[in-house]
Amino acid sequence: MRDVTQGVGREAAYECFDCGNVVDGTNPGTCPECGSTMRNRGTPLE
Ligand SMILES: [Zn+2]
Numbered sequence: 417m418r419d420v421t422q423g424v425g426r427e428a429a430y431e432c433f434d435c436g437n438v439v440d441g442t443n444p445g446t447c448p449e450c451g452s453t454m455r456n457r458g459t460p461l462e
Contacts, residue, residue: 428440428456432450
């Protein structure tokens with residue numbers, strides 16, 4: 417049975433560049449703590 421659930425129902429997490437605050441769910445855009453840029457932790461840094 418093939419795994420076709422990739423990207424479906426997977427909760428994304430975003431981490432703040434500045435303070436390291438982590439937000440689960442949809443992209444907050446900016447950190448709710450310090451207003452800095454958030455990055456998607458699920459995205460490989462390549
Ligand atoms: Zn922050």
